[in-house]
Amino acid sequence: xxxxxxxxxxxxxxxxxxxxxxxxxxxxxxxxxxxxxxxxxxxxxxxxxxxxxxxxxxxxxxxxxxxxxxxxxxxxxxxxxxxxxxxxxxxxxxxxxxxxxxxxxxxxxxxxxxxxxxxxxxxxxxxxxxxxxxxxxxxxxxxxxxxxxxxxxxxxxxxxxxxxxxxxxxxxxxxxxxxxxxxxxxxxxxxxxxxxxxxxxxxxxxxxxxxxxxxxx
Amino acid sequence: xxxxxxxxxxxxxxxxxxxxxxxxxxxxxxxxxxxxxxxxxxxxxxxxxxxxxxxxxxxxxxxxxxxxxxxxxxxxxxxxxxxxxxxxxxxxxxxxxxxxxxxxxxxxxxxxxxxxxxxxxxxxxxxxxxxxxxxxxxxxxxxxxxxxxxxxxxxxxxxxxxxxxxxxxxxxxxxxxxxxxxxxxxxxxxxxxxxxxxxxxxxxxxxxxxxxxxxxxxxx
Numbered sequence: 001x002x003x004x005x006x007x008x009x010x011x012x013x014x015x016x017x018x019x020x021x022x023x024x025x026x027x028x029x030x031x032x033x034x035x036x037x038x039x040x041x042x043x044x045x046x047x048x049x050x051x052x053x054x055x056x057x058x059x060x061x062x063x064x065x066x067x068x069x070x071x072x073x074x075x076x077x078x079x080x081x082x083x084x085x086x087x088x089x090x091x092x093x094x095x096x097x098x099x100x101x102x103x104x105x106x107x108x109x110x111x112x113x114x115x116x117x118x119x120x121x122x123x124x125x126x127x128x129x130x131x132x133x134x135x136x137x138x139x140x141x142x143x144x145x146x147x148x149x150x151x152x153x154x155x156x157x158x159x160x161x162x163x164x165x166x167x168x169x170x171x172x173x174x175x176x177x178x179x180x181x182x183x184x185x186x187x188x189x190x191x192x193x194x195x196x197x198x199x200x201x202x203x204x205x206x207x208x209x210x211x212x213x214x215x216x217x
Numbered sequence: 218x219x220x221x222x223x224x225x226x227x228x229x230x231x232x233x234x235x236x237x238x239x240x241x242x243x244x245x246x247x248x249x250x251x252x253x254x255x256x257x258x259x260x261x262x263x264x265x266x267x268x269x270x271x272x273x274x275x276x277x278x279x280x281x282x283x284x285x286x287x288x289x290x291x292x293x294x295x296x297x298x299x300x301x302x303x304x305x306x307x308x309x310x311x312x313x314x315x316x317x318x319x320x321x322x323x324x325x326x327x328x329x330x331x332x333x334x335x336x337x338x339x340x341x342x343x344x345x346x347x348x349x350x351x352x353x354x355x356x357x358x359x360x361x362x363x364x365x366x367x368x369x370x371x372x373x374x375x376x377x378x379x380x381x382x383x384x385x386x387x388x389x390x391x392x393x394x395x396x397x398x399x400x401x402x403x404x405x406x407x408x409x410x411x412x413x414x415x416x417x418x419x420x421x422x423x424x425x426x427x428x429x430x431x432x433x434x435x436x437x
Contacts, residue, residue: 050315050348064307066314076303088291089277095284100265131265 005030006058008044010037012201012209014162015067016055018154022074024195025081025149068098071151083151097135097144097152104128106158109174113214117172125174129183132156136182142189153190160187161200169210220245221273223259225252226417227425229374230282231270235415236370237286240362241293283313286367298367312352313371319345320375327382328426329433339388342379343395349375350399359405369406376403377416385427 007023007030009016023030035044035054047056047063056063057070064073075083085091105128112121135144144152163175164187177184190196210216222238222245224231238245250259250269262271262278271278272285274292279285290298299306323342330338349372360369376399379390391400406412 050351059304062304064304064311066311069307069310069314072310073303073307076306088288089274089279091291092279092284092288095287096265096279096281099281099284104265 003028004058004060006033007031008033008035008041008047008056008058009054010035012206013054014158017157017199017201018067019055019057019070019074020199021149021154021157021195022071022083024199025083026074026078027081028074028078068102068151068155071154075151083154085145085150094144094151097132098155100128100131101152101155101158105132109158109163112172112174113166113170113210116170116214116216117174122172122174122176126176126179129159129175129180132159133180133183136186143186149190149193149196153186156186157190157196159183160190160196161203162206165203165206166210166214169207170214170216218244218246219275221248222246223248223250223256223262223271223273224269225250227422228269229378232374232415232417233282233370234270234272234285234289236365236373236412237289237298239411239415240296240298240365240370241289242295243289243293283310283317283371286370290367296363298365298370300366308352309366309368309371312349312368315349315352316372316375320349324378324382327386328430330386330430331434335386335388339386339390342382342390343392346375346379346390346396346399350396353398353402355398359402360409362409362411365406365409365411373403373406373412376400376407377419378422379403381419381422381426384423385430 005023005028007016007019009019009032011034020032033041033043035041037054040052044054044056045052047058048065051065053065055067055070056065057073058064059073059077064070071083085094105125108121108128109125112118112125115121139146141147143149144156159175167174175183191200220238220243222231222234224234224247226249235247248258250256255267259269259271260267262273263269263280266280268280270282270285271280272288273279274288279288286298299309323338323345327338327342352368352372360366376391382388383390391403393400407416
């Protein structure tokens with residue numbers, strides 16, 4: 001049976017990009033279905049009735065939602081070019097950091113953007129970033145995944161590209177470069193990976209979008 | 218001992234880990250921590266969240282109950298918790314995450330709810346439970362001790378703690394009209410031997426959270 005892979009997403013979404021990067025790592029061909037978030041398709045509502053959000057991956061008619069769940073699914077369903085570590089403990093650590101990024105870090109940095117760089121908010125975002133900086137320092141590798149990117153790198157991608165675009169839009173610095181040398185180096189390495197480079201949205205459109213989103217017109 | 222579990226008796230997240238270890242017949246040392254006076258061990262093992270549960274296996278600590286469950290499932294191969302099929306696995310992970318993302322903030326809110334906000338919050342909780350009911354396959358038999366899965370462990374505590382909230386706040390959450398399948402599922406699964414053995418005593422839980430609620434809703 002021919003494989004059918006569709007991705008309902010929105011160009012520029014950091015969560016949608018996670019899925020595209022994972023599909024790229026595995027070399028999977030897929031149809032990208034651009035969703036209008038103000039006019040969601042009946043298919044999207046059918047495939048993700050719980051959250052009604054993108055991204056949703058549909059593999060041979062089976063829908064999967066939630067970006068981290070999708071990335072792990074991609075790793076389970078297609079062998080070769082592993083995204084998750086092999087060792088059970090390393091896997092647990094990868095899942096832990098992915099969860100941390102989504103539950104602690106991204107909300108903290110988003111708050112700093114919403115407040116246009118309120119000092120307390122930047123401080124809190126930096127506190128969360130320090131954990132990730134330490135993780136890179138301790139491991140001493142190019143990526144969170146070692147020589148190759150893994151689930152954590154994919155989730156942390158927000159820092160490498162989207163955070164910078166939001167900072168530019170608002171004219172603020174949240175990811176204080178000199179405070180986080182390992183992360184800064186990681187950002188550069190990450191955005192230069194072929195599988196990542198090919199999937200990043202145009203920076204100017206993202207900056208313009210963030211200017212609108214955070215009310216800095 | 219090779220396996221240590223840091224926990225607090227009232228935590229549903231600790232309960233999840235206890236269930237997984239129990240189902241797999243894993244021997245472990247349980248260490249009760251003090252939520253008001255966190256041990257240096259906890260702060261050392263989980264500096265990011267400073268929370269239980271923390272599982273320590275051969276000196277290596279890990280946190281976050283669902284992450285721990287997956288680890289346990291990989292290390293101890295008997296009584297597999299997650300399905301083999303990638304799509305079914307993804308389904309299990311999705312619903313476990315749903316409970317954490319939607320139900321947990323709701324229960325946190327309910328534990329501090331004032332009487333004027335109660336009915337609204339109860340309505341929202343019933344909606345979340347209705348959605349959760351969608352995770353159940355009406356054609357599938359109810360789980361037994363020997364077939365309890367990752368998803369069952371991730372969800373079962375919701376029934377117990379919801380019953381506790383109903384008593385504490387005098388609200389209807391597990392409405393047989395709203396969620397008949399879910400209610401039956403909870404009734405059956407909460408009665409399973411291995412589950413009953415791990416649940417904290419209901420009255421102790423009710424007293425504990427009633428006091429908590431009073432402390433957080435009484436003007437000082």
